[in-house]
Amino acid sequence: MAEIALAGNPNTGKTTLFNQLTGLSAHVGNYPGITVDRRTGTREVGNQSWHLHDLPGTYSLVASSPEEQIAHHVLTGQYGDAAFDAVIVVIDPMNLARNLFLLLQVAELGLPVVAALNMMDAAKEGGLSLEVDDLHHALGCPVVPMVARRGDGVAALEAAVASVIADPSRGQVRQTAWPAIVDRALKAAQSIPEVQARADGDARWYLATRPVVLNAERAGLGDEVQTALADANIDVSELRRAMVHARYAWLDPLVERVTTRSPRPPSWTTRIDRFALHPVAGTALFLLVMGVLFQAVFAWSDPAIDAIDGGASAASAWIASLLPAGLLKDVLIDGVLAGVAGTLVFVPQITVLFLGISLLEDTGYLARTAFLIDRIMRMAGLPGKSFVPLLSSFACNVPGVMAARTIASPADRMVTMLIAPLMTCSARLPVYAVVIAAVFAHSEPVFGFLSLGGLILTGLYLLGVVVALLVAFVLRRTVFQGESAPLLLEMPPYRRPRTGNVLRVVWRRLRHFLVETGSVIVALTVVLWALMTFPHSELPTDHPAQVAVTTTQAETPARKTAEARLDHAKQRHQLEHSIAGRMGKTIEPAIAPLGFDWRIGIGLIGSFAAREVLIPVMGQVYGRGAEAEDEDAFNTAVGDSLVRFSGMTPLVGLSLMVFFAIAMQCMSTIAVLQRETASWRWPIFAVVYLNTLAYLLSLAVYQGGQALGYT
Amino acid sequence: MTQARGTCLADAPLHVPLQVLSVSDVGAMTDRLVEFGMTPGARVEILRRAPWSGPLLIRLRHFVLTMRPDAARAVRVQAAGEQPDG
Numbered sequence: 001m002a003e004i005a006l007a008g009n010p011n012t013g014k015t016t017l018f019n020q021l022t023g024l025s026a027h028v029g030n031y032p033g034i035t036v037d038r039r040t041g042t043r044e045v046g047n048q049s050w051h052l053h054d055l056p057g058t059y060s061l062v063a064s065s066p067e068e069q070i071a072h073h074v075l076t077g078q079y080g081d082a083a084f085d086a087v088i089v090v091i092d093p094m095n096l097a098r099n100l101f102l103l104l105q106v107a108e109l110g111l112p113v114v115a116a117l118n119m120m121d122a123a124k125e126g127g128l129s130l131e132v133d134d135l136h137h138a139l140g141c142p143v144v145p146m147v148a149r150r151g152d153g154v155a156a157l158e159a160a161v162a163s164v165i166a167d168p169s170r171g172q173v174r175q176t177a178w179p180a181i182v183d184r185a186l187k188a189a190q191s192i193p194e195v196q197a198r199a200d201g202d203a204r205w206y207l208a209t210r211p212v213v214l215n216a217e218r219a220g221l222g223d224e225v226q227t228a229l230a231d232a233n234i235d236v237s238e239l240r241r242a243m244v245h246a247r248y249a250w251l252d253p254l255v256e257r258v259t260t261r262s263p264r265p266p267s268w269t270t271r272i273d274r275f276a277l278h279p280v281a282g283t284a285l286f287l288l289v290m291g292v293l294f295q296a297v298f299a300w301s302d303p304a305i306d307a308i309d310g311g312a313s314a315a316s317a318w319i320a321s322l323l324p325a326g327l328l329k330d331v332l333i334d335g336v337l338a339g340v341a342g343t344l345v346f347v348p349q350i351t352v353l354f355l356g357i358s359l360l361e362d363t364g365y366l367a368r369t370a371f372l373i374d375r376i377m378r379m380a381g382l383p384g385k386s387f388v389p390l391l392s393s394f395a396c397n398v399p400g401v402m403a404a405r406t407i408a409s410p411a412d413r414m415v416t417m418l419i420a421p422l423m424t425c426s427a428r429l430p431v432y433a434v435v436i437a438a439v440f441a442h443s444e445p446v447f448g449f450l451s452l453g454g455l456i457l458t459g460l461y462l463l464g465v466v467v468a469l470l471v472a473f474v475l476r477r478t479v480f481q482g483e484s485a486p487l488l489l490e491m492p493p494y495r496r497p498r499t500g501n502v503l504r505v506v507w508r509r510l511r512h513f514l515v516e517t518g519s520v521i522v523a524l525t526v527v528l529w530a531l532m533t534f535p536h537s538e539l540p541t542d543h544p545a546q547v548a549v550t551t552t553q554a555e556t557p558a559r560k561t562a563e564a565r566l567d568h569a570k571q572r573h574q575l576e577h578s579i580a581g582r583m584g585k586t587i588e589p590a591i592a593p594l595g596f597d598w599r600i601g602i603g604l605i606g607s608f609a610a611r612e613v614l615i616p617v618m619g620q621v622y623g624r625g626a627e628a629e630d631e632d633a634f635n636t637a638v639g640d641s642l643v644r645f646s647g648m649t650p651l652v653g654l655s656l657m658v659f660f661a662i663a664m665q666c667m668s669t670i671a672v673l674q675r676e677t678a679s680w681r682w683p684i685f686a687v688v689y690l691n692t693l694a695y696l697l698s699l700a701v702y703q704g705g706q707a708l709g710y711t
Numbered sequence: 712m713t714q715a716r717g718t719c720l721a722d723a724p725l726h727v728p729l730q731v732l733s734v735s736d737v738g739a740m741t742d743r744l745v746e747f748g749m750t751p752g753a754r755v756e757i758l759r760r761a762p763w764s765g766p767l768l769i770r771l772r773h774f775v776l777t778m779r780p781d782a783a784r785a786v787r788v789q790a791a792g793e794q795p796d797g
Contacts, residue, residue: 060746095774098748237736241745248750273775279762371777375765378779487766488743488782491775 001042001049002165003082007071007106008090009099010057011364011492013118015039015501017090017148018054037508038070045158048165053081059098061105062240075109083111086164086171088157090116090148093123093130096255097248100139104176104247107141112164112171115143116157121150122493127264135258140174149498176250181234181242188232269364269493276368286372289365290391293356297395298426301348308348312341335529339522342610342668343514346398350513351506353392353399357406358505360388362497366406367489374487380469381476383407384487386416390468393423397669398517400425401676402509411480415472417673418686421664422468424461427611430635431660432457434615438639439653456654460661467662467693513672520671528580528609528667537577545569565623572623580605594659594698595652599645604665611665618642649711655702663694720755720786721767728791729755735785744782748772754791 006021008014019026022041039054055071062072073079075087087106091099100115107113115135117123123130136143142160146153164171178186229236276282316333323329360366370384377384385407393400400420407413436453443452539546546569548562575581584602591601599621606617615638622641642648648656664670664687673683705711717732731753734745749755749771758775759768766777 060743062742062746095772097772098774101746101748240742241736244742244745245750248748248753252750252752269775273758273768277759277768367777371761371766371768374777374779375761375763487777487779488740488747489777491768491777 001051002085003051003053004161005053005055005075005084005087006090007055007075007087007102008057009059009092009095009102011490012057012090012092012099013148014057014090015054016498017088017116017118017146018052019500019504020148020151020154022052045162048162050161053084058102060102061109075106075111085112085168086161087111087113088116088161089113090118092119093117093128093145093259094119094126096130096259097251100251100255101247103139103141104173104251107173108176112168113141113173114157114160114164114171115139115141116148116153117143117145118148120145120153121147126267127262129260129262131258135254138174138254138258141171176247178246179242181239182246184232185229185234185239188228188234191228267493269491272494273368273491276365277371282368282372286369289360290369290388293353293360293388294391294395296356297349297353297392297399301352304348305345308341308344312337312344316341330533331526331529334533335526336522338529339525340518342525343518343521346396346513346668347510349396350399350402350510353395353403354506354509355502357388357403358502359497361406361505362495362502364492364494367491370487370489371491380472382416382472383409383412386412389416389420390423393420393425395426397421397423397425397666398672401669401672402513404676414677414682415475415480417676418475418682418689419468419472421666421669421686421690422464422471422662424464424661425611425666427666428460428660430612431607431614432460432657434635434639435642435648435653435657437636438642439648439650443650456657460657463658463661463697467697471689471693512675516675517668517671520674521668524667524671525609528606531580531583532575532578532606534579535577537574539566539570539573543569543573568620568623571620575602575606575617575620593703594695595649595655595702597646600642600656604659607665609667611660614660614665651702651705651710654705655698658701659694659698661694662690662697664690717787717789719784720757720769720788721780721783723757723788725757725760727756729757729788730791730793731755732787732789734787737785740782741785744778744786747776749786755786755788 006014006018018039018041021043023043025043026039026041041052041054043050043052053074055074058071061075074081075084077083089099089103089106091103093099103113103115117130117132120130130145132143132145142164144153144157144160146157148154226236229239276285316337319337320329320333323332357366360369366385366388369387372384373387374384377387386404388406389400389403391400392403397420400423401417404413404416404420407416436456440453440456446452446455545562545566549559549566552559552562581602583605584600585598587601587604588596588598591597591604596604599618602621603614603618606620607614615635618638618641619634622638622645642653646652670683670687673686674680677683720729723729731749731751733751734741734749736742753772754770756770757767758770761767764780766779767783768775768777769783
């Protein structure tokens with residue numbers, strides 16, 4: 001099997017070409033330790049089988065982001081891949097020099113290359129004419145003009161790659177003329193045993209395989225190279241700069257020779273950008289686009305979510321009817337099935353959000369948003385690209401955390417993911433609604449026309465944002481030190497989105513979420529179910545609800561009510577005596593200073609599943625809901641019980657809402673953080689810091705409020 | 712010194728064809744700029760400056776990129792076609 005890699009700058013249509021070449025055989029995996037997609041596929045050519053690797057798009061092999069590091073690591077065999085028989089470098093002819101720069105770097109690794117000049121149609125439209133033969137003669141390697149989107153040139157590319165596999169010398173690129181400093185460095189490197197061990201004694205590959213270290217530590221080249229260069233009195237940063245200049249110095253006249261540009265009126269992209277990047281018009285358009293995206297995630301996925309909820313209850317009712325009562329039935333329905341349903345409810349929002357994001361990315365608009373929002377985000381020490389993930393988090397933190405994948409710098413991405421849970425997601429709203437209705441509904445309007453409840457709700461949204469900005473500020477100066485990744489972003493030409501690409505991205509994200517995150521959610525749901533179920537505890541036979549059933553006549557409406565009450569009494573009794581219930585009582589001394597009793601304590605533990613679960617759990621704690629006819633009545637009953645049994649005052653209500661605004665009460669977010677960071681360290685860190693902060697803020701609200709004489 | 716020549720890209724006028732004189736080495740960011748093709752002699756033009764010292768929109772060679780003013784401060788430029796003095 002021949003091993004072939006596809007390398008190229010971003011926005012060169014590399015993935016389109018990869019999909020053309022591999023069709024349905026494409027397989028998506030992960031690189032060890034990092035959550036970057038690894039796409040591979042096969043293609044049958046004659047009696048040969050090609051194994052194709054789609055590398056992440058990169059401008060250079062000197063890495064400035066983890067994605068770029070991957071391209072370098074794969075090409076140099078650091079992931080254990082076999083040496084490549086050929087590397088197809090996909091090239092945008094409109095930016096020939098910058099694209100050939102990467103081709104030279106790949107060739108310097110000693111790998112045979114084929115240049116695929118993609119998007120020749122767009123180049124022609126842009127007034128570029130190119131002497132392909134001259135380019136081939138100047139470079140030495142095969143050069144294939146093509147339009148991958150239409151499949152044009154695929155056959156020629158196949159032939160060129162086959163010829164390079166048969167004779168690797170055909171894929172060699174003519175030597176860049178290096179300046180003296182590089183020659184001196186090469187000479188110095190000759191003293192390194194590893195270089196001497198090579199048959200050809202060529203040190204070029206050795207320097208070329210070290211650039212990642214070179215950039216990451218900006219000095220460290222590995223001890224022996226460092227020593228060799230220091231002995232030869234060579235400045236590393238000067239060497240690095242000289243190598244870049246030398247490549248361009250070789251490429252610039254070459255490109256000049258083979259291309260002619262005829263003047264064209266301003267392109268569509270230029271004309272659209274005059275409007276789309278305008279400080280006023282562009283900002284308005286930006287707000288509109290983000291508004292539609294947010295509305296879509298927040299509201300338009302509701303019917304689908306309701307349908308999934310309905311389907312899940314129908315499925316659990318059906319399975320319940322098949323199984324005999326007992327522990328197995330309970331664990332299946334309240335643990336596993338609840339976990340599966342708890343995973344599926346995120347599907348609509350994730351689908352809609354990633355449809356939106358990949359559409360924006362594919363059209364080229366996502367890069368523009370970074371330009372428009374950068375000034376504001378910079379104040380928080382965040383990159384412009386964290387705007388979309390944070391905005392999406394207002395709908396739901398789970399897709400928000402997933403959307404942070406578009407951020408290239410690992411530190412920026414991590415900070416964004418860690419503050420995303422502070423955005424007020426829609427799951428907090430039912431909690432706020434019940435509490436506000438219970439203790440603030442009859443408050444006097446502020447200034448005579450503003451509802452206090454509305455003001456509090458606004459305040460809670462703002463609280464989340466302000467705390468998030470402060471946390472980002474602190475994290476940037478402690479855990480994730482160093483400047484935010486520099487904004488240095490190409491504005492690709494606007495393009496019509498390619499349906500296939502967009503759907504593929506959505507499907508990949510969804511599948512990843514369902515398989516990887518779903519299993520963590522199911523496991524956590526089962527654990528939480530066990531906490532609320534064990535140890536088993538029977539309702540005493542002399543309990544009034546028990547007595548009420550035995551003393552009422554069978555088959556009467558009174559008996560039905562009594563039975564329903566008995567059911568609730570049993571649930572309440574079980575919950576109170578379960579591990580979770582005992583935990584609620586145990587933590588009472590700790591949460592009493594926040595104004596919470598042990599009942600709310602159980603609610604806090606139970607709502608760890610998801611914030612909105614607080615209401616049904618509280619219903620269970622109070623044994624309420626037997627009489628409630630619909631959700632509204634149930635919510636009112638829970639609200640009443642909070643006031644009556646847990647002594648909730650406006651101040652306690654405020655303290656509880658502040659706690660919910662900050663605390664990480666959502667195991668799906670924990671699961672997605674675990675998957676996206678590929679470790680348990682960061683989700684645990686998030687839970688600890690968020691819940692500590694929530695505790696302290698609630699404490700400040702309750703104690704401060706009391707000190708000021710409020711109740 | 713080359714530092715003294717020309718103007719800094721961050722302060723250069725809008726919509727004027729410029730050419731790069733030098734890029735000083737102030738970190739990974741400037742490495743990336745040079746790899747992008749911001750090499751001595753390359754053509755640049757400032758297309759837009761976002762308000763309140765926001766990012767710059769720049770045409771470099773034949774593509775458009777955005778960068779913050781602090782990165783642009785590392786780049787010295789002069790009007791295109793002008794003879795470098797000295």
